Amino acid sequence: MSSSDQVPTEILDLARSARRVTVLTGAGMSAESGVPTFRDAQTGLWERFDPAELATPEAWAEDPAQCWAWYAWRTSLVRGAEPHPGHLALAQWQAHPGIDLRISTQNVDDLHERAGSTVLAHVHGDLFALRCADCGAPADIGYPHVVEPVAHLDPVSCAVCGGLIRPGVVWFGEALPEQAFQDSVEAAQEADLVLVVGTSGLVYPAASIPDFAGARGVPVVEINPRVSEVSASADHAWRAPAGRALPALVS
Ligand code: BJW
Numbered sequence: 001m002s003s004s005d006q007v008p009t010e011i012l013d014l015a016r017s018a019r020r021v022t023v024l025t026g027a028g029m030s031a032e033s034g035v036p037t038f039r040d041a042q043t044g045l046w047e048r049f050d051p052a053e054l055a056t057p058e059a060w061a062e063d064p065a066q067c068w069a070w071y072a073w074r075t076s077l078v079r080g081a082e083p084h085p086g087h088l089a090l091a092q093w094q095a096h097p098g099i100d101l102r103i104s105t106q107n108v109d110d111l112h113e114r115a116g117s118t119v120l121a122h123v124h125g126d127l128f129a130l131r132c133a134d135c136g137a138p139a140d141i142g143y144p145h146v147v148e149p150v151a152h153l154d155p156v157s158c159a160v161c162g163g164l165i166r167p168g169v170v171w172f173g174e175a176l177p178e179q180a181f182q183d184s185v186e187a188a189q190e191a192d193l194v195l196v197v198g199t200s201g202l203v204y205p206a207a208s209i210p211d212f213a214g215a216r217g218v219p220v221v222e223i224n225p226r227v228s229e230v231s232a233s234a235d236h237a238w239r240a241p242a243g244r245a246l247p248a249l250v251s
Pocket of ligand 1: 025026027028029031032037038039040044055106107108124169170171172173174175176197198199200201202203204205223224225226227228240241242243
């Protein structure tokens with residue numbers, strides 16, 4: 001285990017020799033862009049907000065205006081954020097000739113894409129992929145700009161059926177998009193190296209994806225400043241923030 005700014009030699013060797021790299025990212029990947037994580041002490045969203053009241057189908061059914069206002073605020077935070085050097089390093093690595101680098105993210109933001117990466121899968125959905133909560137029709141509308149987590153904002157109605165337009169994210173108790181999950185599992189199994197960046201590894205089934213790699217003997221490397229649920233099963237852990245570690249690894 002290492003906490004230095006220098007890339008640990010064994011991790012550098014794995015990265016240099018890998019041709020197929022799968023990167024699994026979580027909220028910690030976006031933290032240095034100013035997008036809060038969920039569970040970090042003091043700064044995590046779940047320190048201030050109750051997931052049961054905001055990120056479940058039941059919460060939406062009970063009070064859609066409260067959910068809509070919260071996601072509008074979250075979206076404004078994302079729109080105001082910029083990709084950091086870690087995002088840019090992954091995009092640069094993905095563009096290397098001869099490298100097959102696949103990114104599967106739990107994040108609902110678009111920071112990987114704005115850095116220039118192609119994302120294989122958003123396993124917990126996409127903030128911007130709005131759809132009708134009733135008929136599922138995609139909605140080509142945006143969120144209102146909201147600078148504070150205001151209590152209530154009425155969601156827009158669906159042009160097709162009159163239902164309410166909801167965020168395109170996966171709430172607790174909802175199934176993950178099947179193709180996104182399957183693609184992520186395959187990417188982990190087919191890789192020469194799996195990097196797990198900035199996730200607590202607490203939320204299933206996404207947290208099981210690195211295990212599919214481990215079961216095939218694919219080396220799993222964690223990049224996270226703190227110990228997580230991924231740490232025990234990872235082959236190597238580098239205790240460093242994504243914005244410093246990834247540029248060092250790719251340079
Ligand atoms: C840094 C850093 C820096 C900081 N650099 N790192 C098995 C056991 C127990 C429970 C379950 C189970 N299987 C399923 C469940 C239930 C549930 C679940 O997992 N619950 C647990 C929490 C107990 N799972 C579900 O409900 C899932 N659905 C499901 O199972 O469906 C079954 C079904 C099948 C068929 C029909 C119907 C149903 C859905 C889960 C959806 C999760 N949704 C959320 C919200 C998305 C929308 C939104 O954004 O609002 O997804 S919850 C939230 O957690 C979000 C994240 O993607 C997810 C994971 O969080 P993440 O990314 O790990 O962030 P943090 O904050 O936890 O960690 C940040 C990490 O970064 C930390 O480690 C830091 O140290 C680190 N860090 N700075 C690098 N600079």
